[in-house]
Amino acid sequence: MPASFSRFATEVQGETAFTVLAKARQLQAAGKEVIELEIGDSPFPTADAATAAGIAAIEADQCHYGPSSGLPDFRDAAAEYMGREYGVDVKGENVVAGPGAKTFQTLFCEAFLNPGDGVLVFSPHFPTYPANIHRRGARMVTSRLEQSHAFRPNLADVERFLDEDPHPKAIFLNSPHNPTGGIALPEDIAGLADIIRGQDVALFSDEPYDRMVWSGSHHTPLAEAGMLDQCVSAFTFSKSYSMSGWRLGFAVSSAAIVDRFTLLTNTALSCVPPFTQIAGAAALRNGDEQRESRMQEFRLKVEGLAARVDKIDGIDCLTPGGTFYVFPSVKDVCNRLGVTSHGLALFVLEGADDNFGVACLGGECFGEAGAGFLRLSCAEPEDRLRQAVDFLPEAFGRTDRLAAFLETRPEYRLDAPYV
Numbered sequence: 001m002p003a004s005f006s007r008f009a010t011e012v013q014g015e016t017a018f019t020v021l022a023k024a025r026q027l028q029a030a031g032k033e034v035i036e037l038e039i040g041d042s043p044f045p046t047a048d049a050a051t052a053a054g055i056a057a058i059e060a061d062q063c064h065y066g067p068s069s070g071l072p073d074f075r076d077a078a079a080e081y082m083g084r085e086y087g088v089d090v091k092g093e094n095v096v097a098g099p100g101a102k103t104f105q106t107l108f109c110e111a112f113l114n115p116g117d118g119v120l121v122f123s124p125h126f127p128t129y130p131a132n133i134h135r136r137g138a139r140m141v142t143s144r145l146e147q148s149h150a151f152r153p154n155l156a157d158v159e160r161f162l163d164e165d166p167h168p169k170a171i172f173l174n175s176p177h178n179p180t181g182g183i184a185l186p187e188d189i190a191g192l193a194d195i196i197r198g199q200d201v202a203l204f205s206d207e208p209y210d211r212m213v214w215s216g217s218h219h220t221p222l223a224e225a226g227m228l229d230q231c232v233s234a235f236t237f238s239k240s241y242s243m244s245g246w247r248l249g250f251a252v253s254s255a256a257i258v259d260r261f262t263l264l265t266n267t268a269l270s271c272v273p274p275f276t277q278i279a280g281a282a283a284l285r286n287g288d289e290q291r292e293s294r295m296q297e298f299r300l301k302v303e304g305l306a307a308r309v310d311k312i313d314g315i316d317c318l319t320p321g322g323t324f325y326v327f328p329s330v331k332d333v334c335n336r337l338g339v340t341s342h343g344l345a346l347f348v349l350e351g352a353d354d355n356f357g358v359a360c361l362g363g364e365c366f367g368e369a370g371a372g373f374l375r376l377s378c379a380e381p382e383d384r385l386r387q388a389v390d391f392l393p394e395a396f397g398r399t400d401r402l403a404a405f406l407e408t409r410p411e412y413r414l415d416a417p418y419v
Contacts, residue, residue, distance in 0.1 A: 008134065008135060011134075012131050012134070012135075013127065013130065013131065014127070014128075014131070015127045015128055016127060016342075016361060016365035017038050017039050017040065017127075017361060017365070018039070020038040020039075020345075020346075020349070020359055020360075020361060021036070021038055021039050021359070023349065023350070023359075024036050024038065024349065024357075024359040027349070027350070027357060031355075032354075032355060032356065032357060033355060033356045033357070034349065034356075034357045034358070034359055035357075035358050035359065035380055035384050035385075035387060035388040035391075036359045036377075036379075036380065037358060037359060037360045037376040037377045037378070037379070037380060037385075037388060038359040038360055038361050038375075038377065039377060039379070040178065040239075040324070040325065040377055040379070041238075041244050041377075041379060042238065042239060042242040042244060042294075042379065043379045043380065043381070044242040044294050045242060046241065046242050046243050046246070046279075047241040047242060047243065047283045047287040047290055047291065048287070048290060049282045049283050049285075049286035049287040049290070050237070050241055050243055050246070050279040050280065050282055050283040050287065051279070052282070053278050053279045053281070053282030053283075054246070054275055054276065054278065054279030054282075056278075057274065057275035057278040057279065058275050062274040062275045062278055063273065063274070063275055064274065065270065065271055066271045066272070066273075066274040066277070067271060068262050068263075068265045068266040068269070068270065068271050069095075069096050069097065069258065069262040069265070070095065070096060070097025070250065070271075070272060070277055071097070071274055071277045071278070071281075072092055073277075073278075073281055074095075074097055074250075074277035074278070074280060074281045075092035075093070075095040075096075075097070075250075076091075076092040076095075076281075077280070077281035077284045077285055078092075078095040078235075078250045078252070078281075078284065079091050079092050079094060079095055079252075080284070080285070081284045082220075082222070082252055085210075085218075086218070086219075086220050086222070086223055087223055088220065088222045088223050088252070090222075090228070090252055093255045093258065094228070094252055094253060094254065094255055094258055095250050095251070095252055095258065096250065096251050096258045096261045096262055096265065097248070097249075097250050097265075097271075097272040097277055098234075098248075098249045098250065098251060098265065098269075098272060099247040099248065099249070099269065099272055100236050100238060100244075100247050100248065100249045101206065101207075101208045101234040101235060101236035101238075101249040101251075102128060102249075103249070103269070104204075104232065104234040104249070104251045104261075105128060105129065105132040105172075105204065105206070105234075106132050106135070106268075107251075107261050107264045107265065107268075108132075108170070108202070108204045108232050109132045109133055109135065109136045109138065109170075110136065110264050111202075111232075111257065111260050111261060111264060112169060112170055112202040113133070113136040113137075113138040113169060113170060114136070114137075114138070114169075115136065115137030115138065116137065116138065116139065116166075116167055117136075117138040117139065117167050117168075117169035117170065118138070118139050118141050118161065118165040118166065118167055118168045118169060118170075119133050119138050119139065119140050119141065119169065119170045119171070119172065120141050120142075120143060120157070120158060120161045120165075120168070120170070120171045120172070121133075121140050121141070121142050121143070121171075121172045122142070122143050122145050122153050122154075122172070122173065122174070122177075123142040123143065123144055123145060123366070123367040123368070123369040123370070124145060124179055124180060124327075124363060124366035124367050124369045124370035124373070125142070125172070125174070125366055125367050125369075126174060126178055126179075126206065126366070127365060127366060127367075129172055130367075138169070138170075141161055141165060142367065142368075142369065143157035143158070143161070144369045145177070145180060145182060145369065147180075147316070147318060147329060150182055150183075150318065150321065151177055151180035151181070151182025151318075151327075152182055152183070152184060152185060152188055153173065153175075153184055153188055153192065155188065155191045155192060155195065158171065158192060158195050158196070159195055162195065162196070162199065162201065168201060169200070169201060169202065170201065170202045170203070170204065171192075171196065171201065171202075171203050171204070172204045172206065173192065173203060173204065173205050173206065173221065174205075174206040174207075175188075175189075175205075175207070175218075175219075175322075176209040176210070176212055176213055176218070176320075176321065176322025176323045177322070177323065178208075178209065178323055178325065178366075179325055179327050179361070179363065179365075179366045179370065179373075179375040180320070180325075180327045180373075181302075181318070181320020181321060181322055181323045181325050181326065181327055182320070182321060182322075183213060183215060183216065183321035183322050184219070185216070185219075186216075186219045189219045189220075189221050189223075189224060190224060192221065193221055193224035193225070193226070193227050196230060197224075197225070197226050197227070197230070198226070201230065202230055202231070202232070203221055203227070203230055203231040203232070204231075204232055204234070205220060205221045205222070205231055205232065205233040205234070206234055207220060207233050207234060207235050208234070208235060208236040208238065208239055208249070209239055209322055209323045209324075210235060210240070211239070211240040211291060211292075211295055212239060212240070212295060212298060212322050212323050212324060213321065213322040214299045214302065214303065214319075214320065214321060214322055215321035215322070216321070218322075220233050221233065222252060222253075228253060228254045229254045229256075229257075231253060232251050232252070232253045232257060232261075233251065233252045233253070234249060234250075234251045235249055235250055235251070235252070236248070236249035237249065237280050237283060239324075240291050240295070241280075241283040241287055241291060242294070243276075243279070243280070243283070246276045246279060246280070247272075247276065248272065248276045248277065248279070248280045250280075298324050298378065301324070301378040301382060301385065302319075302320060302323070302324050302325070302326060302378045303319055304382070304385070305326050305376065305378045305385050305389070306318070306319045306320060306326045306328075307319070308385075308386070308389045309326055309328050309376070309389055309392075310328065312389070312392055312393050313393065314330065314332035314333040314336065314396070315328045315329065315330055315332070315333065316328060316329040316332075317329070324377060324378045324379060325375050325376065325377055325378070326375075326376050326378070327363070327373050327374070327375050328373065328374055328376075329372055329373055330344060330372065330373065330374050331372040331373075331417075331418035331419075333396055334372060334414055334418055335414070335417045335418055337396065337399065337402055337414075338406075338413060338414050339402065339406065339412055339413065339414055340362060340364065340371070340412045340413070340414050341362040341363050341364060341370075341371055341372050341373055341374060341418075342361070342362020342363075342364050342365060342412065343362065343405075343406070343409065343411075343412025343413070343414075344362065344374070344396075344412075345359075345360045345361055345362040345374055346362075346405075346409070346412065347395065347401075347402055347405050347412075348360065348391070348392065348395045350405070351401055351402065351404070351405035352391075352394075352395035352398050352401055352402075353391075353395070353398075353401075356391065358388045358391055358392065358395075360374050360375060360376045360377075361374065361375045361376075362374060362375075363375060371418065372418035376388075
């Protein structure tokens with residue numbers, strides 16, 4: 001008989017964006033035209049400085065094992081970046097390399113959580129947070145992010161968590177926020193630091209969109225007094241430098257925490273390929289001008305997309321403060337049509353038209369608090385974004401096709417109206 005899987009492996013939920021991506025590619029292979037707004041990948045090629053340095057590194061055979069903490073020059077480059085961009089005075093010893101930023105969720109939970117510990121997560125939330133928390137046997141406690149509050153974190157919920165949870169141990173913060181595009185303002189960051197400072201509580205600050213801030217500027221908790229000893233901030237090259245396939249990121253914290261992360265990296269990953277780190281260091285030191293030019297293109301695209309989506313009858317869309325997503329409320333549309341928000345997203349992709357579809361995600365892919373919303377990426381060219389927005393009200397009006405879709409997918413019928 002085959003060996004049985006663990007309870008965790010049979011219950012874990014993955015990132016729905018990749019499931020929808022696979023479906024979109026399947027439909028495209030069958031001849032359907034699909035505009036892909038589901039995945040959070042940059043449409044630009046890798047930053048020129050990184051490409052040149054990476055190729056040179058491969059040609060120089062920088063393709064062998066390296067230190068689990070990362071190459072010293074890469075760590076120094078990341079520390080320089082933190083000082084230059086955010087005024088955080090750190091050195092290479094405060095940096096650890098990783099294959100993207102997602103792995104630091106796992107390492108953070110391994111480093112700080114025991115079974116039964118409480119972890120506060122602002123929700124909607126990135127889909128892999130629950131998996132990494134539950135992998136350690138810890139408990140996820142959610143604080144709802146409200147559209148009426150521009151999806152900013154509710155600090156009263158943080159105080160309540162620390163006062164009422166039987167064993168509060170960690171908080172996950174993501175700003176700029178995926179999926180909502182919300183921004184934690186400086187007073188939010190300072191207030192959060194004031195609440196947890198000196199307590200046995202660790203903060204995971206997920207900051208992959210740090211250069212994608214359209215309202216104000218990015219603030220990292222590491223800049224707050226005392227937070228270096230309680231906070232791990234994770235950064236990636238995927239968004240700012242269009243290096244998603246290189247799988248490179250870094251985390252910043254105290255030297256003691258970085259040493260612990262290095263040990264955990266050693267046991268799980270061995271090391272990050274040296275040539276990717278060499279490419280990343282070049283991007284950090286020589287890629288600012290190209291990066292900022294591309295970020296301005298993203299800003300215009302996301303602001304234009306939000307404005308056009310907001311004009312659709314039954315949709316309420318805030319202009320996001322950051323990221324390259326818009327997160328419109330489609331509650332009125334869903335209530336009128338009797339379909340869940342992710343059911344609406346799949347209908348627009350699969351069922352609304354035989355030859356054309358738009359791939360996006362229902363908000364419940366990001367937790368219960370996301371129900372009634374859609375997440376749309378703006379990574380497609382401008383003309384394709386306009387085409388996608390123009391198609392949405394057409395799709396919503398094809399009620400006969402929606403009824404047929406729900407006959408085959410009854411799990412997407414809306415049981416109770418969204419409020």
